Amino acid sequence: MKKTWIKKYKSYMVLYLMMIPGLLYFLINNYVPMAGIIIAFKKLNFAKGILKSPWVGFENFKFLFSSQDAWTITRNTVLYNVGFIIVNMVVGIAIAIMICEVRSVKMKKIYQSVILLPFLMSMVILSYIVYALLSSENGLINNTILSGLHIDPIQWYQEPKYWPFILIFANCWKGVGYGCLIYIASLIGIDPSYYEAARLDGATKWQEISKITLPCLVPTIITLLLLSIGRIFYSDFGLFYQVPQNSGVLFPTTNVIDTYVYRALIEQGNISMSSAAGVYQSLVGFVIVIISNLIVRRYDKDQALF
Amino acid sequence: MLNSKKQIHYQIGINLIMIMLTLIIVLPFILVFISSVTDENVLIRNGYSFFPEKVSLYAYQYIIRQGEKILRAYMITIIVTVIGTSVNIALSALIAYPLSVRTLPHRRAITFFVFFTMLFNGGLVPTYLMYTSFFHIKNTIWALIVPNFLLSANNVLMIRSYFMTSIPEALFEAAKIDGAGHLKIFCKIVLPLGKPILITMGLFSGLTYWNDWTNGLYYLSGNDGQKLYGIQNLLNQMITDIQYLASGKVTGNIGAEVAKLPTTSVRMAIAFIAMLPLFIIYPFLQKYFSEGITLGAVKG
Numbered sequence: 001m002k003k004t005w006i007k008k009y010k011s012y013m014v015l016y017l018m019m020i021p022g023l024l025y026f027l028i029n030n031y032v033p034m035a036g037i038i039i040a041f042k043k044l045n046f047a048k049g050i051l052k053s054p055w056v057g058f059e060n061f062k063f064l065f066s067s068q069d070a071w072t073i074t075r076n077t078v079l080y081n082v083g084f085i086i087v088n089m090v091v092g093i094a095i096a097i098m099i100c101e102v103r104s105v106k107m108k109k110i111y112q113s114v115i116l117l118p119f120l121m122s123m124v125i126l127s128y129i130v131y132a133l134l135s136s137e138n139g140l141i142n143n144t145i146l147s148g149l150h151i152d153p154i155q156w157y158q159e160p161k162y163w164p165f166i167l168i169f170a171n172c173w174k175g176v177g178y179g180c181l182i183y184i185a186s187l188i189g190i191d192p193s194y195y196e197a198a199r200l201d202g203a204t205k206w207q208e209i210s211k212i213t214l215p216c217l218v219p220t221i222i223t224l225l226l227l228s229i230g231r232i233f234y235s236d237f238g239l240f241y242q243v244p245q246n247s248g249v250l251f252p253t254t255n256v257i258d259t260y261v262y263r264a265l266i267e268q269g270n271i272s273m274s275s276a277a278g279v280y281q282s283l284v285g286f287v288i289v290i291i292s293n294l295i296v297r298r299y300d301k302d303q304a305l306f
Numbered sequence: 307m308l309n310s311k312k313q314i315h316y317q318i319g320i321n322l323i324m325i326m327l328t329l330i331i332v333l334p335f336i337l338v339f340i341s342s343v344t345d346e347n348v349l350i351r352n353g354y355s356f357f358p359e360k361v362s363l364y365a366y367q368y369i370i371r372q373g374e375k376i377l378r379a380y381m382i383t384i385i386v387t388v389i390g391t392s393v394n395i396a397l398s399a400l401i402a403y404p405l406s407v408r409t410l411p412h413r414r415a416i417t418f419f420v421f422f423t424m425l426f427n428g429g430l431v432p433t434y435l436m437y438t439s440f441f442h443i444k445n446t447i448w449a450l451i452v453p454n455f456l457l458s459a460n461n462v463l464m465i466r467s468y469f470m471t472s473i474p475e476a477l478f479e480a481a482k483i484d485g486a487g488h489l490k491i492f493c494k495i496v497l498p499l500g501k502p503i504l505i506t507m508g509l510f511s512g513l514t515y516w517n518d519w520t521n522g523l524y525y526l527s528g529n530d531g532q533k534l535y536g537i538q539n540l541l542n543q544m545i546t547d548i549q550y551l552a553s554g555k556v557t558g559n560i561g562a563e564v565a566k567l568p569t570t571s572v573r574m575a576i577a578f579i580a581m582l583p584l585f586i587i588y589p590f591l592q593k594y595f596s597e598g599i600t601l602g603a604v605k606g
Contacts, residue, residue, distance in 0.1 A: 015404035036432020122517030124538045128577045130335040132354045143353030154496040185600040218453040278429030
């Protein structure tokens with residue numbers, strides 16, 4: 001009995017050995033920091049170390065939620081994500097449908113390639129492009145477009161009210177190609193006989209789109225929607241830190257949980273606040289992922305994460 | 307094709323809209339390039355423009371002649387990308403294959419161990435404290451390679467499901483009958499046949515390393531750190547310095563501070579050479595990028 005047990009494991013030994021380096025990396029890079037969320041419940045004292053620092057219960061969280069910041073960063077994170085989801089979805093579907101309507105194979109290829117190009121660029125590059133357009137002294141918009149229309153130059157980096165539009169546009173410019181390719185992939189999968197039948201019945205183009213194309217896209221839309229809702233408590237650090245140039249005046253409309261955690265930790269050295277905000281994000285984010293995945297599972301088991 | 311004239315008009319309309327959208331996407335890149343070859347004085351006087359009054363190659367000459375800092379940053383980005391991507395793909399494949407073996411004991415538990423990292427994370431604070439005060443990677447090249455990007459659960463699971471679904475089961479059976487062990491199967495069957503997915507996931511990993519500036523931001527600081535700046539961090543630092551000067555927080559000789567900064571055209575030239583490799587490889591590898599995205603659609 002024992003011998004067969006050893007034999008069984010022996011043949012798998014090499015497989016376990018293969019996994020060791022990678023699993024070790026996950027353990028260190030991902031699991032040890034998970035245990036580190038206890039920092040949020042402590043008053044960290046570097047001389048004593050993390051484990052021996054005194055517990056303070058929910059003190060750090062009380063501080064965090066009694067500040068105005070907690071509300072601002074939560075609101076910004078969630079609202080921006082809602083904006084991103086809606087805009088990228090509508091624009092992405094519209095472009096995908098248009099690309100599929102194009103008859104010329106060559107043009108189709110060109111459009112598909114170009115649409116993904118911004119996705120490959122870093123946030124730093126995006127911030128350079130936005131700066132070239134919006135810089136108050138020599139940006140293209142102030143110097144060429146607004147002055148051409150005889151409108152006074154706008155101090156873009158000083159005016160929080162414009163940033164929701166700027167960031168939603170910039171995010172769409174950068175990311176729309178990603179969703180677009182997914183929609184195109186599922187558009188290609190639609191049975192062409194539906195369209196032939198519709199055409200025989202004299203359906204207009206608009207009827208084809210609203211009665212065949214969109215309903216066929218619904219499963220993809222719902223999956224992508226729920227997956228992005230699962231990420232609604234997270235945001236792209238670069239987009240909110242780098243693109244607004246870390247400008248303090250803009251914080252009311254550009255500060256999100258990720259940038260708050262970073263600034264509190266690195267720029268202010270305020271570990272208790274930043275760890276409390278980090279744990280707040282991890283826990284709420286976790287609950288949201290689980291719930292949205294349960295919904296996906298109900299809807300379509302194959303699309304669920306687990 | 308009864309109303310072919312209407313069809314033609316429709317095609318023209320659609321193509322016109324798509325060409326406009328294409329321009330919206332491409333023009334910003336062209337603006338970066340044109341600004342990099344615009345005469346600096348014209349740039350300051352007229353601002354960024356698609357039609358500069360005077361063209362100058364000064365920025366590129368500057369980079370070639372005295373851009374040691376820039377060339378070093380470029381080299382660092384290349385080294386970090388190559389090492390990071392190779393390790394990422396090697397580690398991913400090494401986990402993915404065992405997890406694709408259906409009979410492996412505890413397979414589900416190990417898969418969950420990998421997968422759970424996608425659902426929950428400790429956040430920046432514990433990660434930062436661990437890497438800086440325990441592993442002391444601050445201001446070392448490891449800071450750019452190791453944290454966060456060396457291995458991702460998403461890559462592992464996508465590679466695993468490719469191994470499971472796209473390599474015919476019969477091949478494994480045949481190899482086993484011939485007496486091949488797991489190691490041999492991995493090297494002779496799984497790796498060669500899994501090449502498409504390994505290239506695809508490697509591309510995304512490479513893209514992440516090439517574009518990353520967050521690790522540099524978190525873990526590099528001061529003069530020692532700046533020596534390790536990759537191209538993205540260098541760009542980031544330049545624009546931060548300019549914002550800082552513009553904010554009026556600097557006292558003393560502003561003229562001297564400004565003189566130390568690279569000019570606008572040089573900055574745009576650096577941004578352009580940071581994008582250049584992506585423009586060059588993209589047409590050849592576009593297929594893999596698109597496939598990676600549509601594959602990842604489900605488990606993005």
